[in-house]
Amino acid sequence: MGHLIEVRGVRFFYPSAGAAEGRRTALDGVDLTVDEGEWVAVVGANGSGKSTLAKHLNALLLPAEGEVRVDGKSTRDPVHLWTIRRTVGMVFQNPDNQIVASLVEEDVAFGPENLGLPPEEIRRRIASSLAAVGMGDFARRAPYQLSGGQKQRVAIAGVLAMQPRCIVLDEATAMLDPAGRQEVLQAVERLRRERGIAVVMITHFMDEVAHADRLVVLSGGRVVADDSPRAVLARAEEVAQLGLEVPQVSELALELRREGLPLPADLIAPQELVEALCRLRSST
Amino acid sequence: MPDALTIGHYVPGDSVVHRLDSRVKLLLTMAYVIVLFFAVRPGAYAVLALLPLAGYLLARLPLRMVWQGLRPVVAVLLLTLILNALMTPGHPLYRIGRLAVTAEGLQVGVEMAVRLILLMVTSTLLTLTTSPIELTDGIESLLRPFRRLGVPAHELAMMMTIALRFIPTLLEEAQNILKAQQARGADFETGNLLRRARAMIPLLVPLFVGAFRRADELATAMEARCYHGGEGRTRYREYRIARSDWVAAAVTAAALLFVLVDRALGV
Ligand SMILES: Nc1ncnc2c1ncn2[C@@H]1O[C@H](COP(=O)(O)OP(=O)(O)OP(=O)(O)O)[C@@H](O)[C@H]1O
Numbered sequence: 001m002g003h004l005i006e007v008r009g010v011r012f013f014y015p016s017a018g019a020a021e022g023r024r025t026a027l028d029g030v031d032l033t034v035d036e037g038e039w040v041a042v043v044g045a046n047g048s049g050k051s052t053l054a055k056h057l058n059a060l061l062l063p064a065e066g067e068v069r070v071d072g073k074s075t076r077d078p079v080h081l082w083t084i085r086r087t088v089g090m091v092f093q094n095p096d097n098q099i100v101a102s103l104v105e106e107d108v109a110f111g112p113e114n115l116g117l118p119p120e121e122i123r124r125r126i127a128s129s130l131a132a133v134g135m136g137d138f139a140r141r142a143p144y145q146l147s148g149g150q151k152q153r154v155a156i157a158g159v160l161a162m163q164p165r166c167i168v169l170d171e172a173t174a175m176l177d178p179a180g181r182q183e184v185l186q187a188v189e190r191l192r193r194e195r196g197i198a199v200v201m202i203t204h205f206m207d208e209v210a211h212a213d214r215l216v217v218l219s220g221g222r223v224v225a226d227d228s229p230r231a232v233l234a235r236a237e238e239v240a241q242l243g244l245e246v247p248q249v250s251e252l253a254l255e256l257r258r259e260g261l262p263l264p265a266d267l268i269a270p271q272e273l274v275e276a277l278c279r280l281r282s283s284t
Numbered sequence: 285m286p287d288a289l290t291i292g293h294y295v296p297g298d299s300v301v302h303r304l305d306s307r308v309k310l311l312l313t314m315a316y317v318i319v320l321f322f323a324v325r326p327g328a329y330a331v332l333a334l335l336p337l338a339g340y341l342l343a344r345l346p347l348r349m350v351w352q353g354l355r356p357v358v359a360v361l362l363l364t365l366i367l368n369a370l371m372t373p374g375h376p377l378y379r380i381g382r383l384a385v386t387a388e389g390l391q392v393g394v395e396m397a398v399r400l401i402l403l404m405v406t407s408t409l410l411t412l413t414t415s416p417i418e419l420t421d422g423i424e425s426l427l428r429p430f431r432r433l434g435v436p437a438h439e440l441a442m443m444m445t446i447a448l449r450f451i452p453t454l455l456e457e458a459q460n461i462l463k464a465q466q467a468r469g470a471d472f473e474t475g476n477l478l479r480r481a482r483a484m485i486p487l488l489v490p491l492f493v494g495a496f497r498r499a500d501e502l503a504t505a506m507e508a509r510c511y512h513g514g515e516g517r518t519r520y521r522e523y524r525i526a527r528s529d530w531v532a533a534a535v536t537a538a539a540l541l542f543v544l545v546d547r548a549l550g551v
């Protein structure tokens with residue numbers, strides 16, 4: 001069966017006056033797949049190419065070499081451009097710079113309006129998308145009256161209204177407080193559970209990756225790890241060398257192992273560490 | 285803070301005037317402003333004054349808003365009155381040195397002032413009772429027939445939409461930068477004009493840099509949401525001309541016609 005998104009050998013360069021050959025390599029041969037309904041977390045140090053990769057997933061950028069296919073269609077083919085962009089929705093970091101209209105419902109309508117849908121259908125989608133992210137009561141509000149978490153949920157609703165099969169979040173929680181991050185994560189998790197929408201989540205917060213199906217680590221424009229979060233985080237020391245924070249639990253477990261406690265290497269949730277420690281205690 | 289800067293001071297409401305179609309309101313206001321300059325006799329002015337008055341009452345807006353709408357132009361009004369009174373040649377009523385207030389001048393001055401007052405009061409009624417979004421949609425819809433002549437109707441409307449959306453954001457940012465600079469000892473309040481203007485540079489530079497970054501990110505976000513101009517784009521809001529629109533148009537048309545006929549007969 002084909003993958004929903006398939007990235008094959010993608011290389012991408014930004015023009016750069018200072019760099020060699022006048023260009024800077026942002027992606028250096030990336031392979032990646034995303035399946036229907038899958039949750040893929042992507043992490044990597046600053047400048048490792050995460051945003052560049054994200055923009056390749058819905059044809060905002062086109063690969064210099066290699067190919068990106070969405071639902072089997074190449075992003076290079078202009079015929080498929082709008083199909084691809086409505087299939088893969090994108091939520092960006094700064095909520096203030098992606099909301100277009102001064103009324104929440106009007107912003108949610110923006111995507112469907114661009115698709116040329118009939119007005120009744122757009123109104124139905126506004127209502128169902130806002131309800132799906134728990135913002136149903138805010139349709140007639142102005143975005144500047146909302147909190148950061150609420151604004152990001154409006155942005156998600158705006159993407160949802162185009163009925164995508166995958167949502168890419170590029171550090172969408174980076175500018176939010178812990179409560180706002182929680183709101184957004186829960187909204188995304190619900191969409192995946194209830195509507196089977198695949199999620200590609202780019203994040204700096206390692207605590208957010210534990211629940212993903214797969215964790216992809218980028219470094220210098222290459223994929224250096226692509227496995228279950230448990231398997232990747234078990235290589236905690238390696239991960240730390242890539243300039244990434246390890247989740248606090250994994251770090252604590254690592255320290256304890258260094259001190260000689262026989263703990264398993266793949267602990268990623270606080271509960272697991274607690275249980276492992278309890279087992280250790282009862283066995284001595 | 286952003287409440288103080290809602291453009292045109294739209295007052296949300298559910299009155300008949302609020303519910304009139306924005307295109308109808310725009311067209312009627314435009315017709316009114318044109319006819320205003322054909323009025324000559326006091327009777328015509330009385331009829332013209334009744335229209336916005338009825339509008340304010342029907343919209344259930346407090347009449348002090350009439351005054352609020354006029355406040356910014358009081359200086360212009362006075363200047364119009366004085367200059368006209370002094371500069372128009374005619375029978376001198378009162379002499380101040382080499383200048384003289386003439387009867388004709390006084391009449392022209394008062395007339396111009398009344399016209400300006402009515403113009404302000406009526407256009408304020410439009411913005412008080414029509415949300416910026418409806419205004420934008422109305423302007424786009426009215427300009428659409430002129431697209432063949434090269435009028436970028438959709439682009440203008442999209443620019444207005446985005447400007448409206450970003451005004452509160454940019455003002456908030458300006459305020460933050462201002463506070464940050466003041467905390468570092470910047471002084472925006474003392475000194476002559478040049479000095480104060482120069483003190484604004486560290487405020488404006490980051491503001492502009494920020495605005496360009498925002499514009500760039502917004503453009504990407506709009507593209508990601510399939511924006512490709514006005515071609516093939518639909519709107520979720522539908523506007524229909526209702527009976528109240530016809531009534532408002534008929535009443536206004538009758539009043540304006542009266543003014544025009546009055547002039548034709550009077551001159
Ligand atoms: N518009 C651009 N023009 C030139 N170079 C760019 C541009 N955008 C990114 N780069 C460069 O490309 C590389 C990858 O950038 P990218 O934004 O994809 O990284 P990232 O992993 O998203 O980083 P961050 O964590 O800071 O968001 C970096 O070296 C960056 O400096």
Ligand SMILES: [Mg+2]
Pocket residue numbers: 050051052170171
């Ligand atoms: Mg980035």
